[in-house]
Amino acid sequence: MADQPRIAVVGSTMIDLIAYPPRVPAEGETIQGRDFQLGFGGKGANQAVMARLLGAEVAMVNALGDDVFGDMTVANFETFGIDGSHLVRVPGSSGVASIWVEPDGTNRIICVAGANDAMVPADAARAVTALAPALVIGQFEIPQPVTTAAFSAARSAGAVTVLNPAPAADMDPDLLAVCDWVIPNEVEFARLADASSDATDDDIAAFARRTGTRVVVTLGARGAALLGEDGTVRRIPAPAVAASDTTGAGDAFVGAFAYGLARGLDEVDAVRLGVRCASDSVQRPGTQRSFPRDVEVGELLPHAASRGTRTLS
């Protein structure tokens, strides 16, 4: 595919063990689940796959264990055509996520980082420099100093940096200093901004002013809020859909938004693309396997198609 941007994801991989119970069990209770899926996850890997499905040239930078889950994850990236030349293997377990999804699609997740915690800042910086991407994506499922080193290398090379600060945690100021875009959900935003969980326009604008970053807050079924260049917040609604599994929807948003930015779409169109892909994904079970396969960016965004697209690379 011509003119496709190169994106590096410096982030996590997990094997998702997803149970679909009729309700969550009470303390000390065992219940029967309705269904089970073993799938590929990890916020980093999910975002890499979404960007790849839209057409980006994607490289994944991560550490995997020396177990069968590591082998499976390498093969999964090969299947998608994601560059795995900067994946390293370390002794011990790969990352694993135990996930419960209730009938209304809401999820509860416990991640065990395993090999993700063995990533090394200098290796990540070297990988980003070697890959020379237009855009680098990070999350909070690997040590923050690794993301800081990767984003610093990206900035030195003129690449755009996009941080999805998930799961919710406090952010190292050194990392914040090298973020161009920060994309939390409402819970993560409240933690970072020390604000109410409502993500009001004033809270979003104040956070962006204080940190010098561009901000998008994802709002689940309500879409997303983008702080525009003019300092005003624009809310982009999501289509009404019947959600059966929301796992990975935020990752579909981040991967698609990053793709849109790197492809040269207007940032509002990039948010629309993210909302569209996330809304689509919640209608199918699973994580990566729920992501849309057939989204044509030009078809999805008529005004982007008529305006033409630019590439950052």
Ligand code: RIB
């Ligand atoms: O965002 C969803 C992801 O969070 C899952 O794939 C799971 O692995 C955890 O990382």
